[in-house]
Amino acid sequence: MNTLNINNVSLVYNNGHQALYAIKLNITNGVFGLLGPNGAGKSSLMKTIVGLQKPTEGHISFNDTDIVKNPLEIQKQLGFLPQYFGVYPKVSAYNLLQHLAKLKGIHHKKESHDQIINLLDKVNLVDAKNKEVHTFSGGMKQRFGVAQALLGDPKIVIVDEPTAGLDPEERNRFNALLSEIGEDIIILLSTHLVEDVRNLCSDMAIIKQGAIVAKGSPNEFIQALQGKIWQKATTKNELLHLEPNHNIISKQFIEKVMHVTVYADACPTGFKAVTPNLEHAYFTYLNSTT
Structure with missing residues (x-):
């Protein structure tokens, strides 16, 4: 070894x-x-x-x-x-x-x-x-x-x-x-x-x-993120209001629609649960301010 x-x-x-x-x-x-x-x-x-x-x-x-x-x-x-x-x-x-x-x-x-x-x-x-x-x-x-x-x-x-x-x-x-x-x-x-x-x-x-x-x-x-990753479709204008109030880890277009993914202990209003993956973990640490 x-x-x-x-x-x-x-x-x-x-x-x-x-x-x-x-x-x-x-x-x-x-x-x-x-x-x-x-x-x-x-x-x-x-x-x-x-x-x-x-x-x-x-x-x-x-x-x-x-x-x-x-x-x-x-x-x-x-x-x-x-x-x-x-x-x-x-x-x-x-x-x-x-x-x-x-x-x-x-x-x-x-x-x-x-x-x-x-x-x-x-x-x-x-x-x-x-x-x-x-x-x-x-x-x-x-x-x-x-x-x-x-x-x-x-x-x-x-x-x-x-x-x-x-x-x-x-x-x-x-x-x-x-x-x-x-x-x-x-x-x-x-x-x-x-x-x-x-x-x-x-x-x-x-x-x-x-x-x-x-x-x-x-x-x-991945296991550490279970129950902590949430996503929703959004618009450019709505995103301006979401950014100051949520821990956003990624933004991506899915079928031409902007989707924002956040890290939170509980589901934010209007979001839905997403099964976490390694990319979520990476972006969580990469975009963390701590």
Whole structure:
């Protein structure tokens, strides 16, 4: 069992901007979701975990090794899948993985070959191993990205906005792949997409303005909202009167009609109960003023 422990980590940049505030997380094998909007501090936390920058305060350990003092200890066991995996033009999938394997220190030819073929099989790209990666579809590129991230048998993989731009079929295929991989290692999923966390993660945290505002399982988040989420169709003028008097967590158009969703202990006049979901939980914490 792998363990990543983040204890009271804060980060202040040289210009005085504080990007992280006393982050505390304990993450073990499986897919862990870090959910937050753009600018919430997800990238700052990822860079700090992998040793690209040191925290101003706090400690981070991976499998009981202090990785603030020894960042190479996590970097040697790390795989990374960025949101947009840049690829070399006119290079086959096999040859590109072979090149990346050398960069990861896998120099034995048979070991490299066996690992590459096994990974291409895992991501269902064996038949495309001799095709140039730049010709791949978006979903194929993301699956190739998983293969390169798993080179060298990492114990922790960081995945940044992995399903952006994928069609529903490719998204489902990609999510199934991540779920399978996450049984034996830590996958840290950094995203602003609630759907990805709901589909993949048994544990998660919501980050807002550099601080963790909530953590738990998706089911725990949803259960906490039972009997507290209410919705009604409204007009633009009526909304002006609703906003000062209700804890509005979201506004959305449904069949061209504006619907407003609020959080309250009892049903407000004119509203009806809505079965809570993870998106409601996310917006509740995101739009909370406390």
